[in-house]
Structures are given as C-alpha cells and as structure tokens.
Amino acid sequence: MKLRTGAICTLALSLAASPALGGPTRQYVRARLDVGYDSNLLDASDAERSAFASHDPNSFFVVNSMDDMFLDGELGAQWRLSHGGARPALGLRYERKQYLRNPIRSENRFTLGSNVRPFSNTRLDLGLDYTPETYARHRADVNALPGEPVFRAEVYRKTQGDFQVTQSVSKATSIGLGAEGEFRDDKAPFDARDRWLAGGNLGVSQAIPGHLWIQGVGGYRRTWSRNEPGVPTDLSNREWFVRPALGGNLNPLRSTFKLEVELAWRDYTSPDPADANHFGRRDQRGELVFELSRSIAGVGSETRLSHTWWSSNIPDATQDDNAYIDTEIRTGLVWTWDRAKKSEP
Numbered sequence: 037m038k039l040r041t042g043a044i045c046t047l048a049l050s051l052a053a054s055p056a057l058g059g060p061t062r063q064y065v066r067a068r069l070d071v072g073y074d075s076n077l078l079d080a081s082d083a084e085r086s087a088f089a090s091h092d093p094n095s096f097f098v099v100n101s102m103d104d105m106f107l108d109g110e111l112g113a114q115w116r117l118s119h120g121g122a123r124p125a126l127g128l129r130y131e132r133k134q135y136l137r138n139p140i141r142s143e144n145r146f147t148l149g150s151n152v153r154p155f156s157n158t159r160l161d162l163g164l165d166y167t168p169e170t171y172a173r174h175r176a177d178v179n180a181l182p183g184e185p186v187f188r189a190e191v192y193r194k195t196q197g198d199f200q201v202t203q204s205v206s207k208a209t210s211i212g213l214g215a216e217g218e219f220r221d222d223k224a225p226f227d228a229r230d231r232w233l234a235g236g237n238l239g240v241s242q243a244i245p246g247h248l249w250i251q252g253v254g255g256y257r258r259t260w261s262r263n264e265p266g267v268p269t270d271l272s273n274r275e276w277f278v279r280p281a282l283g284g285n286l287n288p289l290r291s292t293f294k295l296e297v298e299l300a301w302r303d304y305t306s307p308d309p310a311d312a313n314h315f316g317r318r319d320q321r322g323e324l325v326f327e328l329s330r331s332i333a334g335v336g337s338e339t340r341l342s343h344t345w346w347s348s349n350i351p352d353a354t355q356d357d358n359a360y361i362d363t364e365i366r367t368g369l370v371w372t373w374d375r376a377k378k379s380e381p
Contacts, residue, residue, distance in 0.1 A: 072366025228264035248284030270306035
C-alpha cells in the first residue's frame with residue numbers, strides 16, 4: 037500500500053490555519069524511528085509453528101518465517117490554543133510498521149486525537165485509530181467453488197475509538213472513566229468474521245514520593261461477530277480485565293519509565309454445541325509492557341518491550357484466537373519540536 041503522507045500534511049496545514057481555532061496555536065511535532073524484533077508475527081500456536089517448521093502439507097503459510105525484524109516509524113503533530121480556559125488540542129499521527137522478511141505483514145495506522153479541559157480539574161480525551169489493511173494469515177475458504185483456491189488471505193481493516201474523562205480529586209490523586217469501541221471488517225471471502233466491540237473501564241492514579249506514580253484500571257469488553265448461517269463458528273465473547281501500572285522519572289538517568297500488566301478473562305458465548313472451537317470456551321491472556329524513554333534538548337531514545345501470552349481450555353482452535361506466546365522489542369530515536377516559548381502558558 038502506498039503512503040499518503042502528502043494528504044496528511046495538507047490536512048494538518050489546513051487545520052493549523054483554520055480560523056475556528058480562534059487564536060494563536062502552540063504546535064508540537066514528533067518523529068520516531070525504531071528497529072524491532074517480533075518473535076511470533078502471526079500469533080501462531082505451538083502446533084502451527086511446528087507445522088510450519090516441518091512443512092506439513094495439511095497447513096498453508098505464505099510467510100517466510102514465524103519471526104522477523106521490523107522498522108517502525110511515526111510522524112505526528114499537535115495544535116493547542118495558547119490561551120483560554122478549556123485549552124482544546126487536536127493531534128494527528130501516522131505510523132508505519134515494515135517487516136523486513138515478510139512485507140505481507142506490514143501495516144499502516146492513522147490516529148486522530150483531541151483533548152479539552154472544560155474545568156480546571158477535569159480533562160476529556162477522545163481518540164480515533166484507523167488501520168486500513170492487516171494481514172492475519174491464510175485460511176481455508178469453506179465456500180470455495182471447484183477450481184477456486186481453497187486457501188485465501190484473511191485481510192481486515194480496523195477502526196477503534198475511545199473516550200476518557202479524568203478528574204483530579206487531589207494534587208496527587210485522579211480518577212478516570214472510559215469507554216471504547218471497535219469495528220473489525222474482514223474482506224471477502226471472510227466477511228462472516230466481522231466483529232464489533234464495546235467496552236468500559238474505571239481507574240485510579242496516585243502519585244507517590246520519589247517522582248513515581250501507580251495506577252489501577254479495571255474494565256469489561258463485549259464482542260459480537262457477524263457469523264454465517266450454517267457455519268458453526270461464533271467469535272462472540274465477553275471479557276473482564278485488570279491493568280495495574282507503575283511509572284515515573286529516573287532523575288539520575290534523565291529518563292522516564294512505565295511498567296504495565298494487563299490480565300484478562302474471556303468467555304465465548306457461542307450457543308451451538310457443534311461449534312467445537314468456541315462452545316464452552318474460556319480463555320486467559322496477559323500482556324507485560326515495559327517502556328523506557330530519555331530526551332535531551334528535543335532528541336531522545338525510546339525502548340519498548342512487550343510479552344504476550346494466551347491460554348485456553350481449547351488450546352488448538354483451528355486458528356481462531358489460538359493459545360500462543362509472543363515477545364516484541366523495539367528501540368530507536370525520537371525527535372520532538374515545540375514551537376511554544378518556555379515563557380508561554
């Protein structure tokens with residue numbers, strides 16, 4: 037897919053010049069380039085990885101390897117009113133993840149974000165993410181006609197949105213209430229795998245001595261899938277999750293860090309006993325994320341490590357959210373430019 041950076045820049049400039057902003061703007065620009073490694077780029081189960089390694093004739097893969105190096109680049113900008121009580125902001129970001137040996141797995145992401153402070157201790161955040169094309173894997177097409185290929189690429193686009201209200205209850209304590217939504221649109225011939233997600237969360241954040249903070253978030257997500265009459269595959273599910281985190285400043289190193297863990301419990305809601313991959317299925321998953329960043333005079337470094345694990349009472353569910361383990365690490369340089377003078381509010 038060709039990059040549409042020219043259109044993004046044109047939109048950004050028109051937003052910056054718009055009289056609707058009603059005053060002078062503070063502008064922020066951020067650019068990042070990372071190199072990384074993904075240990076399981078298809079989130080494949082142990083059985084799938086074994087089939088790939090042994091060239092099992094009953095399995096079909098088009099990737100060259102199950103792990104890969106990648107480049108991850110980002111370009112973003114934000115415009116904020118310099119004056120006024122609410123101080124609304126609008127941000128745009130483009131991200132490209134390019135796998136080196138398996139370009140079929142590469143993807144683009146576009147993000148639009150905004151925040152406003154209607155009251156001195158209240159902040160509202162709104163975000164919208166769009167990923168136009170993601171390759172998941174090749175999958176058997178049960179409706180293939182004679183002479184048509186049996187294995188077809190499962191490719192989908194995803195739109196995600198979230199809304200967050202954060203209220204400071206003291207100088208060191210704040211409470212957040214959020215909502216999220218997602219639509220995953222699988223391309224033909226796998227339209228039956230389309231999914232809608234809605235969820236909510238509640239969290240609290242507390243500053244602690246030593247330039248540190250702790251946070252706890254809990255929430256619920258509900259997913260519905262389109263399904264196909266006569267095919268016993270229902271991906272609908274409900275999920276509870278908790279997400280504790282710790283972060284802060286490492287002053288001697290002029291760095292900041294964040295350590296976050298998400299644990300989730302998922303129940304699939306398929307009512308059909310013939311749906312052997314989902315009927316009565318219960319999954320557990322977790323993700324550990326560690327981030328370390330350092331910035332000096334607008335230029336810095338950023339490192340991110342994530343480790344994901346997924347288990348199920350149906351561990352090999354024919355490529356439907358399989359039990360798997362994946363580790364991803366990336367590190368690189370970040371450049372930030374702030375037009376505002378230090379004396380400005």
